[in-house]
């Protein structure tokens with residue numbers, strides 16, 4: 001069984017105009033030591049997905065349905081105490097905004113000691129020793145000095161190292177990293193990402209990496225999810241998706257990268273933009289932007305306009321698209337005919 | 341502003357007049373020995389400090405630009421890349437006349453423009469337009485799109501009739517693919533990509549020749565970035581524009597730029613035609629930067645690891661500003677500031693190691 005199993009997760013925000021569905025039908029698994037990428041445009045629901053794994057969705061948000069099973073135990077209904085034992089301890093999170101992890105009025109050492117003592121029965125001295133060890137692991141220059149420094153005294157790259165040290169503090173099984181390097185410079189980004197990967201590998205920690213950078217996902221992760229308007233529209237082995245995307249949105253996203261076009265020529269843009277969740281188009285939420293909405297006869301596929309596409313397994317990938325479903329059915333029919 | 345074309349300072353142009361063909365045409369814009377410092381120390385009283393029993397005046401500066409020489413050629417898309425804080429935006433704002441240089445000169449068609457009064461600068465302001473990074477902040481929230489687009493036209497053509505202004509707005513809306521029914525709506529009703537489209541329309545509304553774009557797509561999603569880049573490339577072809585395009589995204593540079601200037605701590609460390617730069621980066625910093633781009637390739641390639649982090653521009657390192665992180669630094673690098681020298685394929689590199697032939 002997978003270490004983490006998410007089934008039909010449904011997250012909503014109760015707003016004045018009614019509920020907004022931020023996530024729907026989100027299903028995925030993560031094995032021990034596996035690296036999973038989540039990509040999508042701004043507002044697609046990546047951070048909401050990460051937050052809800054730890055039940056950190058703040059009001060007016062709430063988990064309206066589905067299950068999150070970690071190491072055989074259901075998390076989504078769990079009360080605060082049980083959850084606290086998992087959160088930070090066995091699953092830790094690196095937030096998009098570093099200041100969500102770091103408390104500006106506490107020194108680095110104080111924060112690390114505090115969270116160690118919240119989860120383990122150890123003395124301050126022991127906790128400090130562990131903190132120092134973790135800072136050493138993230139290769140911070142002069143770690144003893146850092147313990148007594150405050151977050152604002154550190155550069156961006158150094159701060160991110162501290163955050164990784166904190167994420168590793170309690171020897172978690174999974175780290176969820178939400179855009180862990182986006183705020184950093186390119187050369188520093190590459191170093192921080194190397195460090196994170198090295199440590200995850202060494203300690204067999206699973207990684208859920210959220211990013212909008214397809215290059216990073218393709219180099220770092222083994223499997224990936226592509227999100228659009230609150231749904232996972234394609235998932236599967238990273239290499240297969242990058243080399244042969246099946247969902248029209250994934251195709252569009254990859255093809256729009258400058259490296260996919262000859263320098264100076266027109267880029268393959270996707271027309272339009274992602275709809276707001278409170279105003280989703282009918283049927284497939286991508287249909288107003290989709291170049292495959294018409295069927296073989298050139299008329300719009302009725303299902304694309306009326307029916308939210310279900311998930312279909314195609315090769316090693318799972319895709320939410322009527323056209324892909326048709327292709328898969330066709331192939332199955334063809335191969336059946338061949339057998340006969 | 342017509343006769344000024346060939347009257348630029350002969351001393352200054354001698355520095356760049358290599359034997360390369362493109363160089364023979366006078367550049368549209370010349371940046372000479374540009375320095376820009378920002379004071380960090382506040383007013384006079386705040387600068388007074390007691391040190392070893394004496395009252396002294398101490399001023400601290402951010403050295404945002406430390407001696408840049410750069411020509412921008414007519415019709416090119418010159419990209420400026422570098423990490424955050426290296427001075428890209430400061431170059432952009434100085435070139436646009438929004439900041440006064442601490443030292444050095446800016447020339448447009450040979451005419452110095454950095455020391456002009458606001459009124460004298462006005463004709464240049466029409467010919468040079470700027471597009472900013474943040475599409476959410478760059479549009480006035482109290483103006484409709486129609487008003488936003490009319491404003492610069494009215495400023496630069498006070499004698500135009502209402503109809504002519506309206507025609508011009510309609511033309512520019514057409515050319516960047518803005519629906520005419522957007523006119524009466526306000527900026528906040530639009531997405532980031534749509535707003536950037538409006539900002540581009542606003543810049544184009546006065547028929548400029550030269551556009552400075554400071555990270556115009558950084559705040560946008562990949563699928564929208566492609567839309568905006570396409571729009572900017574189309575506009576360049578149709579209107580024969582010259583771009584100074586600032587970005588930290590090297591994939592975008594490779595696609596969009598004709599030449600690239602790589603900046604580090606307020607200096608240009610390499611200047612080269614785009615193809616040359618990507619095929620054969622010469623400066624150790626450029627090499628590290630290019631090796632760090634996450635690409636879609638199969639495996640994570642080994643990137644060049646740099647030691648340390650970018651120093652602050654408050655206390656500039658001596659010698660080569662990159663020496664603290666450079667794997668090839670030697671004694672000379674720690675003492676002597678390297679200047680741009682010509683290397684093959686039209687590239688220019690500021691590095692002692694390259695000059696000495698050891699890199």
Ligand SMILES: Nc1ncnc2c1ncn2[C@@H]1O[C@H](COP(=O)(O)OP(=O)(O)OP(=O)(O)O)[C@@H](O)[C@H]1O
Nearest residue numbers: 013022041042043044045046047048049059060277
């Ligand atoms: N507190 C909230 N109230 C209402 N809607 C919210 C709230 N938080 C998030 N949302 C909505 O949920 C959707 C998903 O947001 P989320 O933060 O997960 O996006 P994301 O994919 O992480 O985007 P980004 O790449 O910009 O970080 C968005 O439409 C957002 O507006």
Ligand SMILES: Nc1ncnc2c1ncn2[C@@H]1O[C@H](COP(=O)(O)OP(=O)(O)O)[C@@H](O)[C@H]1O
Nearest residue numbers: 378402404423424425426427428429430431653
């Ligand atoms: N108005 C200002 N006052 C003080 N320092 C500034 C000001 N503008 C820019 N700087 C500093 O100058 C340096 C270069 O900044 P900038 O040109 O904005 O960099 P970039 O655009 O490359 O990220 C930075 O250290 C920045 O903090």
Ligand code: SF4
Nearest residue numbers: 284287290304321322
């Ligand atoms: S379901 Fe239809 S509209 Fe949606 S992505 Fe597939 S083909 Fe396009």
Ligand code: SF4
Nearest residue numbers: 660666673691692693
């Ligand atoms: S001048 Fe010296 S320190 Fe600077 S980049 Fe060249 S080799 Fe490195």
Ligand SMILES: [Mg+2]
Nearest residue numbers: 046047096178
């Ligand atoms: Mg997010």
Ligand SMILES: [Mg+2]
Nearest residue numbers: 428429430555
């Ligand atoms: Mg900037």
